[in-house]
Amino acid sequence: MQDGELGYPEHWHADVVLRDGGTARLRPILPGDAPRLRRFHDRLSDETIYNRFFSLYRTISDRDVERFTVVDHRDRAALIATVSGEMIGVVRYERIGPDVAEVAFNIEDRHQSRGLGSIFLEHIAAAARERGISRFVADVLPANASMLHVFSDAGYVVDRAFDDGVVRLSFDLEPTEDSLAVTYAREHRAEARSVELLLQPRSVVVVGAGREESSLGHVVLRHLLDSGFPGQVHVVNHNAHEVAGLPSYARVTDVPGLVDLAVVAVPASEVEAVVVDAAARGVRGLIVMSTGFAEVGPEGADRQRRLVNLARGSGMRVLGPASFGVLSTDPRAPLNASLAPVVPRAGRLGFFSQSGALGLALLDNVVRRGLGLSSFVSAGNRVDVSGNDLLQFWEEDDRTDAVLMYLESLGNPRKFSRLARRLARRKPVVVVKSGRFRGVAPGGPQEPALRAPAAAVDALFRKAGVIRVDTIHDLFDVAALVATQPLPSGPRVAVLGNSDALAVLAVDACEEVGLVVASSRSLAPEASAQEFEAALDEVFAAPDVDSVVALFIPPLRTPGVEVAQVLAAASRRASRTVVSTFLGVPGVPAALRADGDGPGSVPSYETPEDAVRALAAVTRYAQWRATPAGRTVSPSGLDVRGARALVREELAEVIEAAAGPGAATATELPTPLTPEPLRRLLACYGVVVWDEQVVDSVEEAIDAADRVGWPVALKATAAHLRHRRELAGIHLDLAGPDELRAAHAALLDRHGADTGRLVVQRMAPLGVATRIGAIQDPLIGPVVSFGLGGAATDLLDDRSYGVPPLSDADLAGLVRGVRAAPLLLGHRGGPAADLGALEDLLARVARLVDDVPEVASVELNPVVAGTVGAAVLAARVRLAPPRLPVERGARALTD
Numbered sequence: 001m002q003d004g005e006l007g008y009p010e011h012w013h014a015d016v017v018l019r020d021g022g023t024a025r026l027r028p029i030l031p032g033d034a035p036r037l038r039r040f041h042d043r044l045s046d047e048t049i050y051n052r053f054f055s056l057y058r059t060i061s062d063r064d065v066e067r068f069t070v071v072d073h074r075d076r077a078a079l080i081a082t083v084s085g086e087m088i089g090v091v092r093y094e095r096i097g098p099d100v101a102e103v104a105f106n107i108e109d110r111h112q113s114r115g116l117g118s119i120f121l122e123h124i125a126a127a128a129r130e131r132g133i134s135r136f137v138a139d140v141l142p143a144n145a146s147m148l149h150v151f152s153d154a155g156y157v158v159d160r161a162f163d164d165g166v167v168r169l170s171f172d173l174e175p176t177e178d179s180l181a182v183t184y185a186r187e188h189r190a191e192a193r194s195v196e197l198l199l200q201p202r203s204v205v206v207v208g209a210g211r212e213e214s215s216l217g218h219v220v221l222r223h224l225l226d227s228g229f230p231g232q233v234h235v236v237n238h239n240a241h242e243v244a245g246l247p248s249y250a251r252v253t254d255v256p257g258l259v260d261l262a263v264v265a266v267p268a269s270e271v272e273a274v275v276v277d278a279a280a281r282g283v284r285g286l287i288v289m290s291t292g293f294a295e296v297g298p299e300g301a302d303r304q305r306r307l308v309n310l311a312r313g314s315g316m317r318v319l320g321p322a323s324f325g326v327l328s329t330d331p332r333a334p335l336n337a338s339l340a341p342v343v344p345r346a347g348r349l350g351f352f353s354q355s356g357a358l359g360l361a362l363l364d365n366v367v368r369r370g371l372g373l374s375s376f377v378s379a380g381n382r383v384d385v386s387g388n389d390l391l392q393f394w395e396e397d398d399r400t401d402a403v404l405m406y407l408e409s410l411g412n413p414r415k416f417s418r419l420a421r422r423l424a425r426r427k428p429v430v431v432v433k434s435g436r437f438r439g440v441a442p443g444g445p446q447e448p449a450l451r452a453p454a455a456a457v458d459a460l461f462r463k464a465g466v467i468r469v470d471t472i473h474d475l476f477d478v479a480a481l482v483a484t485q486p487l488p489s490g491p492r493v494a495v496l497g498n499s500d501a502l503a504v505l506a507v508d509a510c511e512e513v514g515l516v517v518a519s520s521r522s523l524a525p526e527a528s529a530q531e532f533e534a535a536l537d538e539v540f541a542a543p544d545v546d547s548v549v550a551l552f553i554p555p556l557r558t559p560g561v562e563v564a565q566v567l568a569a570a571s572r573r574a575s576r577t578v579v580s581t582f583l584g585v586p587g588v589p590a591a592l593r594a595d596g597d598g599p600g601s602v603p604s605y606e607t608p609e610d611a612v613r614a615l616a617a618v619t620r621y622a623q624w625r626a627t628p629a630g631r632t633v634s635p636s637g638l639d640v641r642g643a644r645a646l647v648r649e650e651l652a653e654v655i656e657a658a659a660g661p662g663a664a665t666a667t668e669l670p671t672p673l674t675p676e677p678l679r680r681l682l683a684c685y686g687v688v689v690w691d692e693q694v695v696d697s698v699e700e701a702i703d704a705a706d707r708v709g710w711p712v713a714l715k716a717t718a719a720h721l722r723h724r725r726e727l728a729g730i731h732l733d734l735a736g737p738d739e740l741r742a743a744h745a746a747l748l749d750r751h752g753a754d755t756g757r758l759v760v761q762r763m764a765p766l767g768v769a770t771r772i773g774a775i776q777d778p779l780i781g782p783v784v785s786f787g788l789g790g791a792a793t794d795l796l797d798d799r800s801y802g803v804p805p806l807s808d809a810d811l812a813g814l815v816r817g818v819r820a821a822p823l824l825l826g827h828r829g830g831p832a833a834d835l836g837a838l839e840d841l842l843a844r845v846a847r848l849v850d851d852v853p854e855v856a857s858v859e860l861n862p863v864v865a866g867t868v869g870a871a872v873l874a875a876r877v878r879l880a881p882p883r884l885p886v887e888r889g890a891r892a893l894t895d
Helices: 031-043 045-052 062-069 118-130 145-152 176-197 216-226 268-281 298-314 357-370 387-396 412-422 452-462 470-484 500-513 527-540 559-575 608-626 640-658 676-684 698-708 735-754 791-796 810-816 835-851
Strands: 014-017 021-026 076-083 084-097 099-106 136-138 159-162 165-174 203-207 232-236 247-248 259-264 285-288 315-321 324-330 335-338 345-353 372-378 402-407 429-433 465-468 492-497 515-520 546-553 576-584 693-695 712-716 728-735 758-762 768-776 781-788 801-803 855-865 871-874 873-877
Touching: 014 118, 014 176, 021 118, 021 298, 031 062, 031 076, 031 084, 031 345, 062 500, 076 118, 084 118, 084 357, 084 576, 084 855, 099 118, 099 527, 099 559, 118 176, 136 145, 145 165, 176 315, 176 372, 176 387, 203 216, 216 232, 216 259, 268 285, 268 298, 298 546, 324 728, 335 412, 345 357, 345 387, 345 470, 345 768, 357 372, 357 470, 387 402, 387 412, 402 470, 412 429, 412 452, 412 608, 429 452, 429 470, 452 781, 452 801, 465 470, 465 608, 492 527, 492 693, 500 515, 500 546, 500 608, 515 527, 527 546, 527 559, 546 559, 559 576, 576 608, 640 835, 640 873, 676 693, 676 873, 693 698, 698 712, 698 735, 698 758, 712 735, 728 735, 735 758, 768 791, 768 835, 781 791, 781 810, 781 835, 801 810, 835 855
Parallel strands: 099 136, 203 232, 203 259, 232 247, 259 285, 285 315, 345 372, 345 402, 402 429, 429 465, 492 515, 492 546, 546 576
Antiparallel strands: 014 021, 021 076, 076 084, 084 099, 136 165, 159 165, 324 335, 324 372, 693 758, 712 728, 712 758, 768 781, 768 855, 781 801, 855 871, 855 873
């Protein structure tokens, strides 16, 4: 596609969250926006007009309206922000040099304090970079302090010059660590605020609350009233004058006063009309409990898309549809806008559930185990508000010390990893994710199958410091521990109890999960509370004990409550982590609970194995948290722009060919790169692939060997023989024509025509054959893998996985994390491989798939790791349009 043939950039569309938690829609301007532009200009104050045009340009001319709305999206581009279809701001650039453009903003007065200017700058910069623009200049009046701050606070290095009463600013557009940090900090504040509007509203309207007590809306209304919510509660029901003692209004637009939150419990076919009224009334957030959306099929999925587009475009966030609701136990403003008949007590755990159907069971588990929550959110179909938004909120919530999540999908996995990693440095994040081997989308339809193995998902969670558990039972086991006890300072465990049988089970469980048993002591079954106390004091005084597993089965003579009191008191005095199997009761029994709901309470588990598994999970987390994050590796000599341009060109040709008559459809992508562009692409990232000569006869093979230099390798290209030396698909170290002819004859004798064409390649230095790979997984994003060469790697699945961006610690772990790693370290006196060279290659491949998401897969196989350096002997790269949201350095909500 030529530059002059650029079409309308649909991918520049974005829904964004503003500083106050509201939303706006960004999109490229169109000629049809002329009336919007005129209305927008008419609403501007004289000061705003003067700051933009440097004169009091009160009436915009027809000529300028056309110039502003008719752009080519290349040399002249503009983005507008709208709420409920009306323009509230515009940003544009105009190219003034080959790679330089002038940028200008204009934002309606009443929206100027909402952070729209910084969002505009992020998005117009990303658009400009796509069009080959690398630098912006802007002329700003000295009195326009707010616009000067937009540029100076963005994290770019801004040059300033003052001339003729105007400040000229200029800066490079490539995102920097500082600019990305600023973007993420602003995103964090805005998204946390948008969740705060859902959990801490000043007023709530329940739409669809009927008089029938069993109806969905009536149940929510009754729970809301019973929760002690201190704000205003309103009811909308056009068929009733009053519901539950409250006056009922026909429409949301009829409700008097301020309305922050609308809980929607009407039939799915009526939801859109409610959203329109809510937008007109200035509602900031929606909880849609109604069902009948994506979970019922294509028609419902269309209805769901219209719902989110309408809500976001009207300035609102949406929780649901099919949401179970929200809870907040904040004593200052308790809120039960949910279907939960029993609210857990106030506590320090934040809980997010993607499933609405599991909501009641999950909350029942919380209550049964005696756990306390700070807040609970059920996302249902997760059409908008997601677990990522809640991570933003809970990071700053001073009532939340740990986070629990039940996830069915990750939405934007890169963002999840980034947010969870930041939060987990301060607060534990415990996740149970269903669909371990395939993805199920909220609302029912199956997502694309997981391409990477489950170990890759584990790598994503491990990198983020997330405590990944397999079951809901395990989720609450770990929750009880992180809610009540300090983190373990190490893996050394003391086992103490009044049962030899339980002690043996606990010791075995510790050894199985990698905990070190420092001591194990069994008291007599009838040991008194005082004997327990003395033994506990001895254990806690031992310098080689980090955690204690306390076991108690009630004998005939020792009251359990006395031992519980001793255990709880000893735990509060000690600085060690304590778990127990106390009477086989799960949770935090009252007898083991300290005053309040923090450290000092002792969690109890049904079995010693449950206690030890929870302790092991939290110990691993504590070790992760105590380990420095490492330095993100950025290899030298990368040509990111060149790689992106090459991929765009290659992919455009493939898609165009796929759309032609009789051609393969684009759905058959990804498509392999041919050798020449493959080598150029990898060279952009400093990866050099050894030359190979493809031949059809033995004489051509000899000529090729003369060109590349003897000794050589002769390889069959048939798929079933690639990299299979044990099948005689490869013959190595051929020193001359006679040896090559013999190898060729052996290939033909064994495989005949099944060999395919032949490849001749110069022999690499001696070393260990390895393989490096990467894919863009449709569920979790880019994944890098490492393993040794050979069939054993496939049979034993001996690979390590990492999720970009990779730190130096990540790279070292990838290379050393495979079971066959001793072969790289000088096994049985052999020479050690150059691990640094392997780590460098892994870092370059990781950056490639992270920087260029159109690279669907990379395979470097074999990579021969010698004592010095690593030789890439063969490579394959496939391209495809990205399946997941791409973070372009600009904030945006994803579908």
